[in-house]
Every structure is written in C-alpha cells, then in structure tokens.
Amino acid sequence: xxxxxxxxxxxxxxxxxxxxxxxxxxxxxxxxxxxxxxxxxxxxxxxxxxxxxxxxxxxxxxxxxxxxxxxxxxxxxxxxxxxxxxxxxxxxxxxxxxxxxxxxxxxxxxxxxxxxxxxxxxxxxxxxxxxxxxxxxxxxxxxxxxxxxxxxxxxxxxxxxxxxxxxxxxxxxxxxxxxxxxxxxxxxxxxxxxxxxxxxxxxxxxxxxxxxxxxxxxxxxxxxxxxxxxxxxxxxxxxxxxxxxxxxxxxxxxxxxxxxxxxxxxxxxxxxxxxxxxxxxxxxxxxxxxxxxxxxxxxxxxxxxxxxxxxxxxxxxxxxxxxxx
Numbered sequence: 317x318x319x320x321x322x323x324x325x326x327x328x329x330x331x332x333x334x335x336x337x338x339x340x341x342x343x344x345x346x347x348x349x350x351x352x353x354x355x356x357x358x359x360x361x362x363x364x365x366x367x368x369x370x371x372x373x374x375x376x377x378x379x380x381x382x383x384x385x386x387x388x389x390x391x392x393x394x395x396x397x398x399x400x401x402x403x404x405x406x407x408x409x410x411x412x413x414x415x416x417x418x419x420x421x422x423x424x425x426x427x428x429x430x431x432x433x434x435x436x437x438x439x440x441x442x443x444x445x446x447x448x449x450x451x452x453x454x455x456x457x458x459x460x461x462x463x464x465x466x467x468x469x470x471x472x473x474x475x476x477x478x479x480x481x482x483x484x485x486x487x488x489x490x491x492x493x494x495x496x497x498x499x500x501x502x503x504x505x506x507x508x509x510x511x512x513x514x515x516x517x518x519x520x521x522x523x524x525x526x527x528x529x530x531x532x533x534x535x536x537x538x539x540x541x542x543x544x545x546x547x548x549x550x551x552x553x554x555x556x557x558x559x560x561x562x563x564x565x566x567x568x569x570x571x572x573x574x575x576x577x578x579x580x581x582x583x584x585x586x587x588x589x590x591x592x593x594x595x596x597x598x599x600x601x602x603x604x605x606x607x608x609x610x611x612x613x614x615x616x617x618x619x620x621x622x623x624x625x626x627x628x629x630x631x632x633x634x635x636x637x638x639x640x641x
Contacts, residue, residue: 351435359430359441361408366625367503367534368400370632374526375511377636382516389515392462396511398455399472404503406448407479411490413441414483420552449476463514471510475502493557495542496535496573504531525584526635529577533628536573539566540608540624544617571605574624581631590638597630 351359376393383389409430416431417438430436456472478498482490489498508527509519542549542558543566549559558566578595585591604623611617 348434351430355430355435356444359409359412359436359444360405363622363625364408364537365401365404366629366632367499367537368404368507369397370533370628371503371507371527371530372397372400372511373629373632373636374530374639375508375523376515377639378508378512378520378523378526379515380640381522382512382518382520392459392515393511395455395459395462396514399452399459400503400507400511402448402452402455403475403479406445406452406476407482409441409445409448410480411483413438413445414488415554416441418483418552420483420549420554449479452476459514463517465514465517468510468514471506475506478502490556491554493555493560495538496557499534499538500531503534504528522584522588522639525580526632526639529580529631529635530628532573532577533624533631536570537621537624537628539570539573540604540617540621543567543570543608544614544621567608570608574601574605574627577631581635584635584638588635588638590641591635593638594631594634597627597634600624600627600630 372393375396379389380387412429412431416429420432428435431438431441453472453476457469460466460468460472479502481488482495482498489495505524505527508530509523512519512523539558542556543563545554545556546558546563546566549556557569561569578598578601581591581594585594600623604620604627607616607620607623611620
C-alpha cells in the first residue's frame with residue numbers, strides 16, 4: 317500500500333520562491349529594488365556626453381572664421397548644444413531599453429542597465445528615451461525657425477532615426493558592425509559641420525577638419541566600450557565591429573581612432589597656432605591607449621573610456637579656441 321501510494325503521488329509543483337524572474341524552475345528569485353535618482357542619472361551615461369559637446373565647440377569656433385572676430389550667435393550655439401546633448405542622452409536610454417528587452421544585457425559585464433537589471437520598467441525607460449528625442453527635436457525646430465533652413469529638418473529626422481535604429485528595431489545596425497560608422501557621421505560630420513552651418517549658413521574647411529577629429533574620437537569611445545563587451549556580445553549574438561575583427565585587432569583600431577586625430581590637429585596647428593595646446597590631451601590619450609592594449613578587466617576599460625571622452629573634449633576646446641581667437 318505504501319508503495320502504491322508513493323507511486324500514485326503527483327509531482328509537487330516547483331516552489332515559487334525558487335523561481336527566477338524568467339520563470340525557470342530552480343533559479344533563485346531576486347527582489348530588485350526600484351531605480352533611484354542616481355540610477356537614472358547613471359543611465360544617461362554622463363561619461364559619454366563629451367561626444368555631444370565636443371563637435372559643437374569645434375563647429376562654433378569654425379563659425380567665427382566665417383563671420384569674423386567678435387561676431388557670435390549665442391542663442392543658436394546653445395540650441396545646437398541642446399540638440400547634440402539631448403540626442404546623446406536619448407540614444408543612451410534608447411540603447412538601454414532596446415538591449416534590455418532584446419535580452420542582450422543579461423550577458424553584460426559592465427555597469428548594470430535600468431531595463432536589463434529589472435530596476436525600471438521597459439516602458440518607463442522607453443518613455444524617457446523618447447522624451448529626450450522630443451527635446452532634441454524641439455530645440456532643433458526652434459533653431460530651424462530662427463535660421464529658416466527648413467531642409468535641416470530632414471537631417472534632424474535622420475539623426476533621431478539613426479539613434480533609435482542603432483540598437484532598436486528588427487535589424488539594428490549596431491548589431492552588424494556599423495555602430496562606428498553612425499557615430500562618425502552623426503557625432504562627427506553632422507554635429508560639427510551642422511553647427512557651423514546653422515550659425516553662418518555655410519561650412520568651411522576648418523569645420524570639416526574638426527568634424528573628422530571629433531568623429532574619430534567618438535569612434536574610439538564606442539570601440540573601447542565594445543571591447544569591454546566582446547565576450548557577452550558574442551553570447552548575445554551582437555556583432556559589433558569589435559566582435560567581428562576580434563580582441564587584439566579591436567585594441568589596435570582603438571589606438572588608431574584615438575591617435576590619428578592628433579595628425580589632423582597638427583595640420584590645423586600650422587595655420588592656427590593655438591591648436592598646439594590640444595596636444596596636451598595626449599596626457600589623457602596615451603594612458604588610454606596603454607590601458608586598452610594591456611587591460612584584463614572591465615573596470616580598466618571603463619577608465620579608458622572616460623579618458624577617451626575627456627581627450628575629445630580637451631582637443632575640442634583647444635581647436636575651437638584656436639579658431640575663435
């Protein structure tokens with residue numbers, strides 16, 4: 317009888333307390349605290365904001381060469397800065413949302429993300445991302461109304477679309493090794509030359525040189541970020557350029573992205589001597605290269621990312637000031 321009873325017993329349901337958020341039996345349930353204000357600020361990834369600030373500084377400096385000394389457009393310049401910064405923050409939250417709902421961030425080794433960690437609802441992160449895109453669009457629309465360059469609205473729409481489809485949509489191009497191309501075009505060429513154009517109605521050679529400098533350093537920032545995530549990105553089938561060319565080649569390409577701009581800076585310094593001050597940024601760039609070439613932990617690569625961002629800002633300040641003064 318005891319054997320028959322034992323054999324007729326139905327298996328007990330899995331203990332709910334031992335089921336993870338994914339519903340897999342046996343996975344421990346972890347109670348996740350809601351995101352705090354500091355978590356949301358961290359989600360904006362402030363260390364990347366120089367990518368939006370630097371091209372505006374260079375483009376504004378280049379604009380003074382067209383209008384002449386003492387002629388400034390502070391309102392337009394501020395609006396250009398707001399467009400770039402809001403777009404940068406928006407793309408950071410959009411990446412957080414898209415990678416989180418896609419499941420990519422469950423493999424990440426860097427700082428946790430709002431969506432992937434479960435500390436914020438995906439729809440909330442999406443709403444914040446769209447809000448910053450809307451703020452960028454509003455600043456851009458105001459700028460267009462002031463300048464009457466209505467065709468720039470198409471460029472702005474393309475920039476927002478590119479920001480979203482970097483990791484969003486069914487076939488995000490950031491998953492196919494095209495992230496650096498997007499960064500070079502929109503955070504280099506478009507942001508820098510676009511600033512000069514919106515201030516003066518034309519673009520000079522100095523703006524294009526500065527755009528290449530800003531774009532390459534922006535590519536370096538993205539590259540070091542992706543080097544840190546090569547292993548988890550492979551697991552998540554996210555084929556960044558770093559994943560496609562491999563660990564060693566990625567570290568070398570990072571150094572190329574970061575150091576080649578100093579060659580362009582040297583060319584500009586021949587005509588604008590103040591630009592030589594930009595070479596003090598090598599005090600940040602060279603340690604960043606050494607760290608990336610020798611790094612063994614994600615923490616080291618995060619430090620290199622910070623150094624790279626501030627390298628771009630230091631070069632931009634020196635070059636923009638050289639143009640303006």
